[in-house]
Amino acid sequence: MKKDPIQYWLLKSEADCYSILDLKKDKKVAWTDVRNFQARNFLRSMKKNDVCIFYHSNKTPPGAAGIARVVKVAYPDPTQFDKKSEFFDPKATKEKSIWDCVDISFVKKFNKEISINEMRIDPALQSMIILQKGSRLSVTPLSEREASRLISLGS
DNA sequence: GCCAACGTTGGC
DNA sequence: GCCAACGTTGGC
Numbered sequence: 557m558k559k560d561p562i563q564y565w566l567l568k569s570e571a572d573c574y575s576i577l578d579l580k581k582d583k584k585v586a587w588t589d590v591r592n593f594q595a596r597n598f599l600r601s602m603k604k605n606d607v608c609i610f611y612h613s614n615k616t617p618p619g620a621a622g623i624a625r626v627v628k629v630a631y632p633d634p635t636q637f638d639k640k641s642e643f644f645d646p647k648a649t650k651e652k653s654i655w656d657c658v659d660i661s662f663v664k665k666f667n668k669e670i671s672i673n674e675m676r677i678d679p680a681l682q683s684m685i686i687l688q689k690g691s692r693l694s695v696t697p698l699s700e701r702e703a704s705r706l707i708s709l710g711s
Numbered sequence: 712g713c714c715a716a717c718g719t720t721g722g723c
Numbered sequence: 724g725c726c727a728a729c730g731t732t733g734g735c
Contacts, residue, residue: 570733592718613733672734690716692732 563606564703565598566686567624567660568694571612576622579610579662588633588657589643595695599656600630608660609698609706611686612669619671620706628659666710680705 567587569575579585590596608624632653635643648654675681685696698706 568733594718616735618734692717694732 560603563601563603564698564700565602565606565608565626566611566620566684566696566698567608568611568613568686571615571618571621573614575612576610576662576665579622579624579660580665582662584627584659584661586634586657586659588635590633590657590695591643591645591655592693595693596656598693598695598697599658602626602629602658604629607663607703609703613694617671617673619669620666620675620710621669622665622710623663623707624660625663626658627661630656630658633657668710670706670709674709675706678705678709 574585587599590599604626606626608626609620610622610624612618612621632650633643633655634657635641636645636648636653636655637650638644643655645654672687675684675687681687681702683699684702685691685693
C-alpha cells in the first residue's frame with residue numbers, strides 16, 4: 557500500500573492567546589474553536605503527520621513562528637457541546653456534530669520568526685493564501701514549495 | 712484604534 | 724434567493 561504524501565498547512569493563532577511557546581510547553585494540543593466552514597473543511601482533509609506552519613496573528617509584525625505536526629485527524633470539537641464555552645454552538649448535537657478539531661504536536665520553534673513583510677517580498681511565498689487581499693482563513697493549505705521555503709527561512 | 716474585507720443572519 | 728445589517732478578523 558502506497559503512503560499518502562505529506563500535506564502542508566498554515567495555522568493561525570493570536571499570539572497573545574496561544575503561541576508556539578504555549579505549544580512547546582503543552583507538547584500537544586487539540587486545535588479547537590475553528591468556526592468557519594472553509595477552515596473546518598481543511599481540518600477535515602488533514603492527515604496524520606501532515607506538517608503545520610504555526611503563525612502568530614494580531615501582533616506587530618505578525619509572522620510564522622514554528623512547526624507543528626498533525627497527530628490525530630479530525631474529530632468532533634468538544635467545545636461546540638460545552639454550554640460554558642464561548643464556542644458553544646446550540647445547533648450542534650452529539651449525533652449531528654458541526655465542528656471538528658485535530659490534535660497537533662510541537663515540532664520546533666523557528667530560530668527567527670518570519671514576518672509577514674518578509675513573506676510578501678519573497679518570490680517563493682507570493683502564492684500563500686493568507687497573503688492574498690482580504691484572506692482571513694485561520695486554516696489554509698500550503699504548497700510544498702511554500703512550506704519548505706518557510707522552514708528554511710525560519711531554521 | 713481604525714477600517715477593509717469577509718461570513719453569517721434574517722427579513723422580505 | 725436576494726441583500727442589508729451586523730459581527731468578526733486581522734493588518735496596519
